[in-house]
Amino acid sequence: MTLKIYYLLSKTLTVVFLSLFVLINIAFSQEIFRFNKIGLKDGLPSGTAPLSFTQDNIGFIWFPVLGGVVKYDGYEFQTYNTFIGVNDTVFYPEIFYVFEDNNKDLWAAGKNILGKYNRKKDCFYFYKIKDESTQSSLPSVYCVQEGKNGMFWLSTDDMGLFSFDTNSKKFQQFNHALNNTNSINSDTLSDIVIDDSGELWISFFTKGLCKYEKEKDKFIRFSSNEMSSYNIVSDSIHALCKDNKGSIWIAFKNRVIAELNPVNNDIKYFYITGENINPSAIITTIFVDNNDLVWIGTYREGVILFNKETNNFIGIKRDDMISENDINYAYSIFQDKTGLIWIGDLEALHTYSKNSQVFINYSDDEFFNKMINNAGIQDIKSVNKKDIWLATTNGLYKWQINTNSFDHYLKDNNPNRDPKQFGSNSVSNIFFDNKGNLWAATFSGLYKFDTTSMSYLNFKHNPNDSFTMGPDGPDNIYEDKFAVIWVSTDNTIDKYDNGNKTFKHYNIATVRSFFEDSDGILWACSGSRGIYKYNREKDIFEEFYDERSFRGFSMITEDDNKNLWAASFYSGINYFDENSFKFQSFSIESGLPSGFVNNLIKDNSGMLWLTNRLGISRFDPERKQFKNFGEPEGLKIKDFLTTSVYKSPDGRIFMGGKNGMVSFYPAPLNQITPNVIFTDLKIHDISVIPSDTSVLKSNINVTEEIELSYSDNSLTFEYCALDFKDPLKNKYSFKLEGFENEWSQFSNLRTAHYTNLNPGEYIFRVKGTNDDGVFNEQGTSLKILILPPWWKTWWFTVIWIISLALLFGLTIRFITARRYKKKLDKIRQQQAIEKERLRISNDMHDEVGS
Incomplete structure (x- = not known):
């Protein structure tokens, strides 16, 4: 349902269009909105300003453009700019509205025209609303609603209401009568909608609202006039829509929307106010999606969203700094069968899906980067919902999310340094044990940090004491379910004895991470060899390594079916079969953009998330399929650091890199089967x-x-x-x-x-x-x-065989006849000779006798 914005605007406005994905981060009911923009560079026809959308039963998206109708399949736009009339006459239409009826027929309406699409012939045929030869002005249809028994209702901007009987193919006009209070309020309509009982509701730009009771052929008026039987707050109404629960939503010119109960005519008003909103913005359209979120389109002020549950409004509007990327004129809003929201803008379409993956890039946050001094984030952990701890190349940070403040724990060379400080600026790995102590791996040793008292213990390698931590470390820290602390160095795995404050060494080099599976088995990943399984009974690590296909692993995890998956620096993600001791690699040939994988984590739905040199990938262990995310999907970080990944209790995933951090809630899968x-x-x-x-x-x-x-x-x-x-x-x-x-x-x-x-x-x-x-x-x-x-056809073969047989028969007959004739001639010749002999004999006999 749309406000009538004439296409003449396209002649006076110049807009820059991009086909890149646009990220608009808005905290609205814990939801972040990310829109995809489709512009001229994507093939969108010039002059596009869709006043309506529809999706046909096959699945195509249709919308009107300047001089026709467009069909869109997700890749290409096909424009229909000629309609066919009686005697195959051709008409070049102005179309403002498209819709599909209950019989799955597609229709297009516009200036004095109602067109019907012939799917088999792939063309439109049309009906003229008025005889152009006898009319000085012609109706322009901006909305069509389907009523009962094949009746269409057509809203025009200055010639009243029309009905069209699809059975008789006849139009009927309803006009305002000056002295008839039962007539329509005005001939200048803004919108129409049909409620669940089949009653028609009509709004007007300056004359309020009315309901048409077809049985009585009577229009019931709603007005701001106190004398009106049904009073409304304003007579300036720009749009209507019906939600899934049967309520009629009313969008006034500005500042207010309303929800009307069509059964008892009760109206509840909601006054527009909130963040990033201009309440004076002119409203063009209103729409309620499948999740009861109210979308309000405006003229040059983007989109306003209303959450009825929280009674909150928030605006998604143009930003002068990036106006080429944002929603500007929201002429129409539509939701397709998959739940995707479509917004018609001037020479642009915008789409939004709740299933779109949204990344928050902290590299774009100047305050965040200033607070951590643009340090590389080497590890991320948390022990509660309020604080995120960051191990960086510039010390340790505690980020207090609620207040967006940072505590910084940095190296201090002063012997009498503050106990909050510790001995290295670079913190490579951190871990919280079951008592809440923070363990930190640094270049100057291992630290056990009491976050309450701000005191710590420092563990370093002593070459003269074999019970101290191994040399060249630590690299990674882990606590298993038996409360045993495990520490890796460049040359060993060390098990910490908390009672004796000593370490036991296992000669396994370059372990990058530890993982404990659902059966309590501890696994370790070596960056220079294979993976290791800890045998608790024998107190040894068993190695799984294939020299013929060197892997070099960074992290390991377990899917929902208890299958083990290991991330490799060289061969993507690997399924490990413990029974056969074999690895199966899923890498570039399976759709991963890079074989280098240095982070791996499972989300709450069972999907595996990993980082590679080109971005982030999601792996479905059931389907064995990758989905890759990079710059086109709004990701700003590529250089992720090894084992810098964390999943918070609410399912949010954090990943750190050389130039910042990214976080995201894994989006639900798009489960709609496409046609x-x-x-x-x-x-x-x-x-x-x-x-x-x-x-x-x-x-x-x-x-x-x-x-x-x-x-x-x-x-x-x-x-x-x-x-x-x-x-x-x-x-x-x-x-x-x-x-x-x-x-x-x-x-x-x-x-x-x-x-x-x-x-x-x-x-x-x-x-x-x-x-x-x-x-x-x-x-x-x-x-x-x-x-x-x-x-080569069968009939030619048959004819050829018959002809050949006939020819053969004729040939045989000819030869036989010829032979017979020769034989007959020979017999006749012999008979002639014999006859001649007989004659000669008789003649000789006669001569002798005489």
Whole structure:
């Protein structure tokens, strides 16, 4: 539902557009909003200012643009700028509203036009609302609502209300009558909506609200006039919408919205005020999403969000410093079938998903970096919800989140130094034991730090005492469930005896981390060899190492099925089978952007998160699939430091690097199975246009079978999965039955090309995934019959065989007849000779007798 903002604005405004992801961090009910912007560089048609959106039953997104309608599949925009009328007349429409009815027919409405989409022919046919030859002014339709029994209701900006009977194809006009209080309030409508009982509600820019009772053919008025039967706070209403619970939401011109109960006409008002909000902003649209969050679009002031549960408003508006990236004009707001929010801006679309992964980059926080002196963050830990402890190259910091303050514990060379200080500026690793003591690994030894008394113990290597900590360390610290402290150095693993304050050494080098699995087994990862399992009965570490495929491990963890996974500096993430003592690597060939992995942690949903040289990756141990995050997804840090990862009790993950830190709550997986459809068919690299005379009789996305000639044997199939959250990460696999037996590897490619196909029957099948790897196993398919040339058809073969047989028969007959004739001629010749002999004999006999 939208305020009428004319397209003339596009001629007077100049805006810079980017197709990069935009991060807008807003603390709103513990939610951070991250929007994806789709602009001109992504192929969006110039002049776009969508006043409405709809999603058809197949899954395409449709919206109006200057001079037509656009269909979007997540990759490409197809514009329909001609409509077809009676006698195949062509019309160039101005469209303001698109929608799909209950019969799954798509409609487009605009200036004096109501168009219906023919999916098979892939074109629009139209009905004229008024006879242009007899009208001085024509209605412009900005909203259409579907009522009962095939009745459409059309809202116009200055010619009242229209109805359209889809059965009779007739329009009826409802106008304001000056002396009739039962007529419509005004001819200048702002919006319409139909409630759950089928009643039509109509708002006006300056004349309030009314409800149409069709049974009585009567309009019930709501007005700010005290004499009105139903009183409202203002007569200036710009938009309406209905939520999932049946309430009607009213957006006044500015400052206030309201929730109306259409059953008893009760109205509750909410006055707009809050952070980052201009209450005087002109409201263009209002929408309530599936989670009951109210979205309010404004003119040049972005979007305002209202949480009814907390009664809080917050604004998402343009920032003059980055105005090319932010929401500016929010003309329309829509939610598709997957829950994705769409916002129509001037020459831009914005999308938002609750499932989008949002990263908070502390490298962008000037205050944070100033407090830690731009130090590299080598480890992160916490013992409560209030404090985060940071081990850095510039000492130890306690970050008190609630007050956003920092306590800094730094080296002090003064012998009489403050007990809060300790002996090294670089802290490589920290750990809290079960008594709340903080253990810190530094260049000057191991520290046990009492965070209450601010006192500490220091453990160093003494070459003359074998019971002190090993040399060249410590590197990593861990406490197992038996309250045993384990410390790694460059050359040993050391077990600390708290009673004797001594260390026992195990000659295992370069251990980067420890991990205790769900069965209480302690594991250690060596950066120069394999992984080690601690045998408590024998008090030894057992090594798992394959010299033929050197791994070099950084961290190890366990998935929800108790499978062990180890991160390698060289071979990605490795599944370790303890029974076979073998590693299975998942690295670059499996979709990981880099084989170097130096952090690994499991989130609360069972997904594994890891860092590599190009960013952060999420690994699904069930599907064996990676999803990678980098700069396009809003990540600003690449140089992560080894074992600098931590998961807080509420599931938030922190990862540290050379130039700061990033934190995030793992987003839930996008579990919506995408619809996979065909978008184009090319023969010899030329797209086939559907028509009665074409080999493609209907639109390719509704075609099940095609028949081709033998010369049409070079085919290109184009397809897509209609999931718009992050379409560039949707993946596809295909095969051509009758030509190949195996499915292709999943990839981002959306085309499949085949050449020189032999005549025969084929079935092209394709299946696709969404951005989180959830795939449509059934996919879609197209049956192809390539006819043989006429000389290879069965009927030609039959005719050829019959002809050959006939020729053979005729030849045999000819030869037989010829032989018979020769034989007959010979017999006749013999008979003639015999007759001649007989004549001669008779003549001789007569002569002798005489």
